[in-house]
Amino acid sequence: MGRGKQVMEQLSFFAPSGQSAGLPQDVLEYHAGFIDQDQSDLLLTKLVQNTPWQQRLVKMYDREVLTPRLTAWYGDVAGIDYGALGKSPPMEWTTSLLELKRLVEPISGITFNSVLLNYYRNGNDSVAWHSDKETVMGSHPVIASVSFGAVRSFDIRKKENHREKYAVRLEHGSLLVMKGDLQAKWEHRIAKTSQHIGPRVNLTFRRIIHSSV
Numbered sequence: 192m193g194r195g196k197q198v199m200e201q202l203s204f205f206a207p208s209g210q211s212a213g214l215p216q217d218v219l220e221y222h223a224g225f226i227d228q229d230q231s232d233l234l235l236t237k238l239v240q241n242t243p244w245q246q247r248l249v250k251m252y253d254r255e256v257l258t259p260r261l262t263a264w265y266g267d268v269a270g271i272d273y274g275a276l277g278k279s280p281p282m283e284w285t286t287s288l289l290e291l292k293r294l295v296e297p298i299s300g301i302t303f304n305s306v307l308l309n310y311y312r313n314g315n316d317s318v319a320w321h322s323d324k325e326t327v328m329g330s331h332p333v334i335a336s337v338s339f340g341a342v343r344s345f346d347i348r349k350k351e352n353h354r355e356k357y358a359v360r361l362e363h364g365s366l367l368v369m370k371g372d373l374q375a376k377w378e379h380r381i382a383k384t385s386q387h388i389g390p391r392v393n394l395t396f397r398r399i400i401h402s403s404v
């Protein structure tokens with residue numbers, strides 16, 4: 192085993208290739224090759240270059256730290272009181288993002304009103320264990336996650352038993368639908384990796400629930 196591989200296995204407890212056996216189908220649906228290779232290559236380049244990426248500050252206990260990745264947020268601007276949700280309004284949909292939204296909606300079974308973009312510049316960028324906010328999306332949201340670029344491991348673990356864990360390798364052009372109990376009962380993350388990998392862009396389409404404004 193090469194040294195790089197050994198280090199990698201210390202960072203992520205899953206094998207670097209292949210999906211975990213017995214992945215819980217009631218909370219995750221994986222579709223490889225959802226967007227074809229040429230289109231995926233094009234979208235990766237376009238999204239990296241044309242998105243006004245930001246590195247946000249988040250509160251960690253009593254400190255403020257920069258997120259270890261870049262983000263951008265797009266969505267419906269009319270009809271949602273973002274102030275009441277404690278958020279600033281998203282950017283207006285672009286043509287490419289609306290096209291992707293139209294593709295993922297039928298397979299997800301719902302209409303989305305926003306998308307969060309994450310840009311992982313290299314293996315050192317990551318997102319820590321979390322589940323996505325229940326308050327603004329309901330406790331059992333459906334989230335459609337499209338990935339372009341470097342393959343990263345999407346790890347999940349049960350909140351009540353961290354030893355119950357699985358991983359999905361999110362490939363270029365893939366779609367992962369998160370549903371059911373995933374946000375209520377599980378946490379997920381993208382771990383850092385010491386492998387020399389290129390950039391990855393991930394888009395999570397969401398439906399923000401809002402009371403009438």
Ligand SMILES: O=C(O)CCC(=O)C(=O)O
Nearest residue numbers: 307309318323381393395
């Ligand atoms: O990059 C990913 O695949 C996951 C991103 C994520 O969990 C999030 O934005 O909430």
Ligand SMILES: [Fe+2]
Nearest residue numbers: 321322323379
């Ligand atoms: Fe998430």
